[in-house]
Amino acid sequence: MxxxxxxxxxxxxxxxxxxxxxxxxxxxxxxxxxxxxxxxxxxxxxxxxxxxxxxxxxxxxxxxxxxxxxxxxxxxxxxxxxxxxxxxxxxxxxxxxxxxxxxxxxxxxxxxxxxxxxxxxxxxxxxxxxxxxxxxxxxxxxxxxxxxxxxxxxxxxxxxxxxxxxxxxxxxxxxxxxxxxxxxxxxxxxxxxxLVADQFKPGPPRSTETINIIVLSRLAYRKGIDLLVATAPRICAAFPNVKFIVGGDGPKLIDLLQMREKYLLQDRIELLGPVRHGDVRSVLIQGSIFMNTSLTESFGIAILEAACAGLYVVSTKVGGVPEILPEDMISFAAPEEDDVVRAISEAIEIVMAGKHDPLRAHERVRTFYDxxxxxxxxxxxxxxxxxxxxxxxxxxxxxxxxxxxxxxxxxxxxxxxxxxxxxxxxxxxxxxxxxxxxxxxxxxxxxxxxxxxxxxxxxxxxx
Amino acid sequence: MTVLVQTPKDWTKILWKRQSFQDNYIPPASFLSSLRRNSNFKPQTYWPLVLLSCAITQHISTIFIFLSIFVWIQQSKLDPRTMVWITGGSSLVGYAIWEVLDSISVKTSERYANRLKALKSSILIFLALMSLTPVLRTLTAATSSDSIWALTSILFILNTLLADYSALKNAGQVQGRLTSVLSMNAAMSASIVLASRLTADIAVFALILFSVQVFTLYPFLRHRLKASSTIIQGTTTMLLSILAVALTASLSWTITFLLSIGLLLITFLAPAFLVWAQKYKNEIRGPWDVAVPKVN
CATH class of the missing domain: 3.40.50.2000 (Glycogen Phosphorylase B;)
Structure with a gap:
C-alpha cells in the first residue's frame, strides 16, 4: 500500500x-x-x-x-x-x-x-x-x-x-x-x-430450440463486417433454428441490409441499430453465442462482456484476443469465410448439446478480471x-x-x-x-x- | 491473490490468469517471437529493372523530340507540310505494328470493328484540328513568351510524373487511370500553348497533329510493346533516345549533354541505386496488423 x-x-x-x-x-x-x-x-x-x-x-x-x-x-x-x-x-x-x-x-x-x-x-x-x-x-x-x-x-x-x-x-x-x-x-x-462482472449477469436459462447469435460492434471494415456479411447466409441455410441479432451502427450497415434483402433473411437477422452501453446486457442475454469478426483488436472488452453474460464466444484470432479467455470458453477462427462458418457450426453444436454452462462461465470470468x-x-x-x-x-x-x-x-x-x-x-x-x-x-x-x-x-x- | 512460484519457462501469453511475474516482466524467448520482417519482400535484380525503366526513357525522349520539332518549325528550318507528311507516315507505321500485335491476340471480327473505329476517329481528329487551328494560333497572343515557356515546362514535368509506365496485362483492355488521363491532358495543354507561339496556321496544325500522335497514341503502343519481347523494347528505346539526342544536337550542345546524361542516369544508374537501397528495406509484420478477410 x-x-x-x-x-x-x-x-x-x-x-x-x-x-x-x-x-x-x-x-x-x-x-x-x-x-x-x-x-x-x-x-x-x-x-x-x-x-x-x-x-x-x-x-x-x-x-x-x-x-x-x-x-x-x-x-x-x-x-x-x-x-x-x-x-x-x-x-x-x-x-x-x-x-x-x-x-x-x-x-x-x-x-x-x-x-x-x-x-x-x-x-x-x-x-x-x-x-x-x-x-x-x-x-x-x-x-x-x-x-x-x-x-x-x-x-x-x-x-x-x-x-x-x-x-x-x-x-x-x-x-x-x-x-x-x-x-x-x-x-x-x-x-x-x-469489467464489472455484476453488470453482466447471465439471463434466465434459454431453451436450445432456437439459438440466437449476437453481434455487437461498430459496423466498420476493421470490425470484419465483410466476414459477417459472407457467413451469415451460409449459417442461416445450414441451421434452420439459428437467428442473428446485430447491434451497432456504421458505414457497413448498408452491406448488412443488402445481404438480408438478397437472401430474404428479414425474419432471421434482426438489426437493432446503435445500442447504448447500459443496454448491452439486455441485448447479450437474448442469445447464447457471441460472434466477433474483428480484423484487429487490442484487448476485446466486448468479447469479455459477452463471456461474462454467459455466452459462448466465437472470434477471429487477431491481436490480443487469444490472451483474454481460456480456450474452453472461446472458439477461434482464421479471418476467412470458410473457417468462420466452421467455428460457428462447432459453437452451435456445443451450445445445442448443452455443454456450455452460462452460470459457470460467469463465475469464472468474475475471477479473471477485477x-x-x-x-x-x-x-x-x-x-x-x-x-x-x-x-x-x-x-x-x-x-x-x-x-x-x-x-x-x-x-x-x-x-x-x-x-x-x-x-x-x-x-x-x-x-x-x-x-x-x-x-x-x-x-x-x-x-x-x-x-x-x-x-x-x-x-x-x-x- | 495467491500465486504459485513460476520459472521463466512457465510464462504463457495470457491475461486471464495472474502469473507470478511482475507486470513489466519481458519473457525472453517469446517476446516479439511472432514478428516477421520483410515476409512479402522479393528482392529486385538489376536487368529487369533496367528493362522497366525503358518506358521512362522512351517517354522523356519523345518529349525532347517534340520540343526539337517545335523549335525547328518555329525557326522555319522545317517545312510544316513535310512535318504533316512525316506524322502521317509514322502514324501508318505505328498502326501497322499495332495490327501485327493485334493479329496475335484479338479475334478477326473485333479487329474489323476496331479498324473502322480507328478510321472514324482519325478523320474526326483531323477535321476538328483543321477547323480549330486559327483559334489555337491566337489563343495566347496576349501572354508573353516567357510565361509560355515556364508553363510548358511545368506541364511537361507533370506529364512525366503522372504518366502510366506500366505494362499492359491483357491485350485490348486499355483502362485509363485518373493519373494517366491527367498526364495526357497536361501534355496536350503544353503542346497547345507551345503551338500558339507559331505564326502560320499550317505550322500550328502540323505541331498539334504531331503532339496527338506522340502523347496520346504512342503511349498506347508503348503499353503493348512493353508486354512484348525484350529485344523490341530495347531497340525502340535505343532508337528513340538516339533520335532525341540527334535532334537536340542540332539546337544546343548543352541540352544534348544534359539529356544524354539524364537518359543514362535514368536507364542505368537509377535501377542500380534501387537495388542498392533495398538493403534498407525493413517491413514489419505481426499479430497487431489488420487482418485481410478472405471472402469466397
Missing part, C-alpha cells in the same frame, strides 16, 4: 463520450479514489455545454479544457497551447503524477511533454494497436515515439499490445552488458482491462515511478529520435521550457488560486458505506 498521492488522468476520450478508453479511465479513477488517492480528469470540452469543472461520482473532478476536437473526438497536436491550462490545473490541484491515455489523444501527449517542467511524474497507457506501413501510422508512430522519450512508465492492455507499443514507441535501448543487443526498457508494463486488481497493479507502477529518479532536461534532449524528427523535438522541448519560464513570470505561482478543500477520506468512507452499492449507482449516473 503506497502513500496517497494526487493523480491527474489526461485524455481526449472521456465522458460524455462512451467507449473502451472512456470507461477504463472512469473505472480506474473510481478504484484509485477508493484506495485513498485523489484523482482528477483533464479532457477537452464538448459543445454546447459540457465545459468548465464538473464532478462525477465518486468524488471525481473533471476539467473540460476549451479545445476543439477535429475528428472522432481527438484534438489537433499543437504541443504548446495547452501549457497555460495544464500548468494552472496541475499546480492548483497539487498533482504528483499524470496518467495519459490513448495514443491518438494529443492532450495526453502534451501533458507528458509539459509535466516534467513542474517536477510531475508521467505514466502513459496505450489502448490500441497500429500497423507500420501506411502514412498515417508512420506519422502517429513518430509522434508517439517522441512523446514516449519523456515518459516515466508505459502500460499496455495486452501482451500483443505491448509488443506493438514497444516497436512503435521505440521503447528499447542497447543492453549495457552487450551493446549489440537491444533490450526493452524496464518501465513497460502489461495491465489488462477489466478493477480492484487493476487499480492495485497500477498503483505498483505509480509507486515505482514516484520512487525512481526524475529524468533531467539534458537527458531528455540527448535521447535520439533520428536525424529529422530529433532536432524538431529538441526545439519543441527548448521552446516549451522558455514558454514555461514566461508563464512563471506572467502568472506567478503565488497568485494561483489553489485548491484547499477536497473530499476528506474519513467522510468519503462514511458516505460510501451509506451507499453500499455506490459503484452501480455511479455507473447508472454515467450512463
Amino acid at each position: 503506497m502513500d496517497p498521492i494526487s493523480i491527474a488522468m489526461i485524455s481526449d476520450f472521456f465522458h460524455p463520450n462512451v467507449g473502451g478508453v472512456e470507461n477504463h479511465i472512469y473505472m480506474l479513477s473510481a478504484k484509485l479514489i477508493h484506495k485513498g488517492h485523489k484523482v482528477i480528469v483533464i479532457t477537452h470540452s464538448h459543445a454546447p455545454d459540457r465545459v468548465g469543472v464538473r464532478w462525477l461520482l465518486p468524488s471525481l473532478k473533471v476539467y473540460y479544457i476549451p479545445f476543439l476536437p477535429i475528428a472522432s473526438s481527438a484534438t489537433l497536436p499543437n504541443f504548446f497551447t495547452s501549457l497555460p491550462y495544464l500548468r494552472t490545473i496541475l499546480l492548483r490541484e497539487h498533482i504528483h503524477l499524470i496518467h495519459a491515455h490513448a495514443s491518438l489523444s494529443s492532450i495526453g501527449h502534451e501533458g507528458i511533454l509539459h509535466s516534467h517542467l513542474m517536477g510531475i511524474r508521467t505514466v502513459f497507457t496505450d489502448h490500441s494497436l497500429f500497423g507500420f506501413d501506411d502514412a498515417a501510422s508512420i506519422l502517429t508512430n513518430k509522434l508517439l515515439a517522441g512523446t514516449l522519450r519523456n515518459v516515466d512508465a508505459v502500460i499496455c492492455v495486452s501482451h500483443t499490445g505491448r509488443e506493438n507499443t514497444v516497436l512503435r514507441g521505440e521503447l528499447f535501448e542497447r543492453s549495457e552488458d552487450d551493446p549489440s543487443r537491444l533490450v526493452v526498457r524496464e518501465n513497460v508494463y502489461v495491465i489488462p482491462n477489466a 478493477w480492484e486488481d487493476v487499480a492495485t497493479r497500477t498503483e505498483v507502477v505509480y509507486d515505482t515511478v514516484i520512487k525512481s529518479p526524475q529524468m533531467e532536461l539534458w537527458e531528455r534532449i540527448q535521447r535520439q529520435l533520428g536525424p529529422f524528427a530529433g532536432p524538431i523535438y529538441t526545439i519543441i522541448l527548448i521552446v516549451d521550457c522558455v514558454f514555461f519560464l514566461f508563464l512563471e513570470w506572467w502568472m506567478p505561482r503565488e497568485d494561483l488560486h489553489y485548491v484547499t478543500h477536497h473530499w476528506d477520506q474519513a467522510k468519503y468512507k462514511e458516505v460510501r458505506s451509506l451507499f453500499a452499492c455506490s459503484e452501480i449507482s455511479a455507473h447508472n449516473v454515467l450512463d
Whole structure:
C-alpha cells in the first residue's frame, strides 16, 4: 500500500463520450479514489455545454479544457497551447503524477511533454494497436515515439499490445552488458482491462430450440463486417433454428441490409441499430453465442462482456484476443469465410448439446478480471515511478529520435521550457488560486458505506 | 491473490490468469517471437529493372523530340507540310505494328470493328484540328513568351510524373487511370500553348497533329510493346533516345549533354541505386496488423 498521492488522468476520450478508453479511465479513477488517492480528469470540452469543472461520482473532478476536437473526438497536436491550462490545473490541484491515455489523444501527449517542467511524474497507457506501413501510422508512430522519450512508465492492455507499443514507441535501448543487443526498457508494463462482472449477469436459462447469435460492434471494415456479411447466409441455410441479432451502427450497415434483402433473411437477422452501453446486457442475454469478426483488436472488452453474460464466444484470432479467455470458453477462427462458418457450426453444436454452462462461465470470468486488481497493479507502477529518479532536461534532449524528427523535438522541448519560464513570470505561482478543500477520506468512507452499492449507482449516473 | 512460484519457462501469453511475474516482466524467448520482417519482400535484380525503366526513357525522349520539332518549325528550318507528311507516315507505321500485335491476340471480327473505329476517329481528329487551328494560333497572343515557356515546362514535368509506365496485362483492355488521363491532358495543354507561339496556321496544325500522335497514341503502343519481347523494347528505346539526342544536337550542345546524361542516369544508374537501397528495406509484420478477410 503506497502513500496517497494526487493523480491527474489526461485524455481526449472521456465522458460524455462512451467507449473502451472512456470507461477504463472512469473505472480506474473510481478504484484509485477508493484506495485513498485523489484523482482528477483533464479532457477537452464538448459543445454546447459540457465545459468548465464538473464532478462525477465518486468524488471525481473533471476539467473540460476549451479545445476543439477535429475528428472522432481527438484534438489537433499543437504541443504548446495547452501549457497555460495544464500548468494552472496541475499546480492548483497539487498533482504528483499524470496518467495519459490513448495514443491518438494529443492532450495526453502534451501533458507528458509539459509535466516534467513542474517536477510531475508521467505514466502513459496505450489502448490500441497500429500497423507500420501506411502514412498515417508512420506519422502517429513518430509522434508517439517522441512523446514516449519523456515518459516515466508505459502500460499496455495486452501482451500483443505491448509488443506493438514497444516497436512503435521505440521503447528499447542497447543492453549495457552487450551493446549489440537491444533490450526493452524496464518501465513497460502489461495491465489488462477489466469489467464489472455484476453488470453482466447471465439471463434466465434459454431453451436450445432456437439459438440466437449476437453481434455487437461498430459496423466498420476493421470490425470484419465483410466476414459477417459472407457467413451469415451460409449459417442461416445450414441451421434452420439459428437467428442473428446485430447491434451497432456504421458505414457497413448498408452491406448488412443488402445481404438480408438478397437472401430474404428479414425474419432471421434482426438489426437493432446503435445500442447504448447500459443496454448491452439486455441485448447479450437474448442469445447464447457471441460472434466477433474483428480484423484487429487490442484487448476485446466486448468479447469479455459477452463471456461474462454467459455466452459462448466465437472470434477471429487477431491481436490480443487469444490472451483474454481460456480456450474452453472461446472458439477461434482464421479471418476467412470458410473457417468462420466452421467455428460457428462447432459453437452451435456445443451450445445445442448443452455443454456450455452460462452460470459457470460467469463465475469464472468474475475471477479473471477485477478493477480492484487493476487499480492495485497500477498503483505498483505509480509507486515505482514516484520512487525512481526524475529524468533531467539534458537527458531528455540527448535521447535520439533520428536525424529529422530529433532536432524538431529538441526545439519543441527548448521552446516549451522558455514558454514555461514566461508563464512563471506572467502568472506567478503565488497568485494561483489553489485548491484547499477536497473530499476528506474519513467522510468519503462514511458516505460510501451509506451507499453500499455506490459503484452501480455511479455507473447508472454515467450512463 | 495467491500465486504459485513460476520459472521463466512457465510464462504463457495470457491475461486471464495472474502469473507470478511482475507486470513489466519481458519473457525472453517469446517476446516479439511472432514478428516477421520483410515476409512479402522479393528482392529486385538489376536487368529487369533496367528493362522497366525503358518506358521512362522512351517517354522523356519523345518529349525532347517534340520540343526539337517545335523549335525547328518555329525557326522555319522545317517545312510544316513535310512535318504533316512525316506524322502521317509514322502514324501508318505505328498502326501497322499495332495490327501485327493485334493479329496475335484479338479475334478477326473485333479487329474489323476496331479498324473502322480507328478510321472514324482519325478523320474526326483531323477535321476538328483543321477547323480549330486559327483559334489555337491566337489563343495566347496576349501572354508573353516567357510565361509560355515556364508553363510548358511545368506541364511537361507533370506529364512525366503522372504518366502510366506500366505494362499492359491483357491485350485490348486499355483502362485509363485518373493519373494517366491527367498526364495526357497536361501534355496536350503544353503542346497547345507551345503551338500558339507559331505564326502560320499550317505550322500550328502540323505541331498539334504531331503532339496527338506522340502523347496520346504512342503511349498506347508503348503499353503493348512493353508486354512484348525484350529485344523490341530495347531497340525502340535505343532508337528513340538516339533520335532525341540527334535532334537536340542540332539546337544546343548543352541540352544534348544534359539529356544524354539524364537518359543514362535514368536507364542505368537509377535501377542500380534501387537495388542498392533495398538493403534498407525493413517491413514489419505481426499479430497487431489488420487482418485481410478472405471472402469466397
